[in-house]
Amino acid sequence: MSAIFTVDPRSGVPLYLQVIEQVKRHVALGSLAPGEQLPTVKALALDLTINPNTVARAYRDLERDGVIETSPGRGSFVSSNGSSANAHRAIDDVADSILNNAIREVKNLGLDRAQVTATFERQLDRWFPIGEQK
Amino acid sequence: MNATQTIPVAITDFTKRYGAQEAVSNLTLDIERGSICGLLGPNGSGKTTTFKCLLGFARPTSGSMAIEGAPLTPATFEYLGYVPERSALYEWMTGAQHLEFNRRTFKSYDPKRAAELVDLFKVDLKKRVGKLSKGQHTALAIVLAFSTRPRILILDEPASGLDPMFQRAVLDLIIEAAANGATVVFSSHQIGQVERAADRVAILKNGKLIVDGTVDSLKGSEKIVEAIFDQMIPDLNGLAVDPRISRIVRSGRILRAYVNHDSEGVARRINELAPKNVSILDLSLEDIFINAVGDVAAASPNGDR
Incomplete structure (x- = not known):
């Protein structure tokens, strides 16, 4: 299990949010x-050499969002209740956050x-060529 | 009061004067149980004075320091581990003699734990302290501080002189202690260590507390709003006295506002000046530190105040 997560403490993104994002991504x-x-x-x-309260806060938020379940004395587990719905929501969350950052940066340029839309469509055509529906 | 309700480390309205010089002024700081508080500040900001008074090496001029709700007594050191800035070790004694001294002094001394730590930091116990390198000296102090499995740790520069591997080992010890419920106050010039290990950060400047908060909340609120203009930067319309902005730096056609909260609101306000674009930039703890302690006049020659 060790070292499947990585975080960047120097980033301006709070560490607990980085842990949440990592768990959702996995x-x-x-x-x-x-x-x-x-x-x-x-x-x-x-494992990550970060503050335990930071990890605890991330786990609490993940539990609130239904991504993980914690049972006292046994530990934390990936939710199995409605797990496919959870996995889909996790995928949406991660995709949202990646596109949000990308669009924000492009806007900052x-x-x-209209220009962002044109750029986006050009990239869509590259990664999802017409005729190759997926 | 039982131990869970008492604040483990409470500093109340603490002032320390040396002659006419005020080293620390009216510092109040409560460290919650299980928290790791990183104390940051440039040299001479009052960190070491605070540690000295916490550990009983000096007396506050006014105000109070309490460990587990009470003033320090020799018995406190059964559960308080410390590394002072200037060594409290005896130059003429060997490492082994220091361990033996602690074994006789503290009921809580755990010889197995001490042996593990000696092994971890590769301390040569046969050498006299006076013959140890700076790093080995620090390592011996760490071994002594952690060998009683203390529930409170007060560590002034606990990684100074250590190589990066041993510095990481010290961070791991601090994190492990906090995960087991210990309360830690530590200082470091390496802001990256505080950024990793601490959940709480307090920044001192000239003896005054200028920043206090959780690392995550500081990163969430402290931002730079950067605006790029087509032409000259227009009149700033009182932006310089906006309480959300701690300083403004202008460089050519770029305007940077260092914001302490509500970066979105500040971005909207700057947007009214019709820049080419506005963006909000995240800050590392080092950026936040430099911004907080930096000499405003020197750091921003084109600043607006």
């Missing part, structure tokens, strides 16, 4: 399967909505 990709056990707060804090 759930979305299936590298964390429904019912699979997550590291304990202490183990993950030591000074492009207007």
Whole structure:
């Protein structure tokens, strides 16, 4: 289990949000399967060399969002209840956050909505060529 | 009061004066149980004075320091581990003699734990302290601080002189202790260590507390709003006295506002000046530190105040 997550403490993004994003990403990709056990707060804090309260906060938020379940004394597990719905929501969350950052940066370059749309469609055509529906 | 309700480390309206010089002024800081608080500040900001008074090496001029709700007594050190800035080790004693001294002094001393730590930091116990390198000296102090499995740790520069591997080992010890419920206050010049290990950060400047908050909330609120203009930067319309903005730097046609909260609101306001574009930039803890302690006049020669 160790070292499947990575965080960048120097980033301006709060560490607990980075941990949440990492867990969601692994759930979305299936590298964390429904019912699979997550590291304990202490183990993950030591593994990433970050504050235990930061990890605990991330786990609390993930539990609130239904991504993980914690049972006292046993630990935290990827939710198995409605797990495919959770995995889909996790995929949506991660995709949202990636596109949000990309569009924000492109907007910062000074492009207007029409220019961003044109750029986006050009990239869509590259990655999803017409005739190859997927 | 039981131990869960008491604040483990409470500093209340603490002032320390040396003659006419005020080293620390009216510092109030409560460290919650299980928290790791990183104390940051440039040299001479009052960090070491605060640590000295916390550990009983000096007396506050006014105000109070309480460990587990009470003033320091020799018995406190059964559960308080510390590394002072200037060594409290005896130059003429060997490492082994220091361990033996602690074994006799503290009921909580755990010889197995001490042996593990000696092994981890490769401390040569046969050498006299006076013959140890700076790093080995620090390592021995760390071994002594952690060998009682203390529930409170007060560490002034606990990684100074250590190589990067041992520095990481010290961070791991701090994190492990906090995960087991210990409360930690530590200082470091390496802001990256505080950024990793601390959930709370307090920044001192000239003896005054100028920033206090969780690392995550500071990163969430402290931002740079950057605007690029086509032409000259227009009149700033009182932006310089906006309480959300701690300083403004102009460089050519770029305007940067260092914002302490509500970056979105500041971005909207700057947008009214019709720049070519406005963006909100994230800050690392180092950026936040430099911004907080930086000499405003020197850092922004074109600043608006």
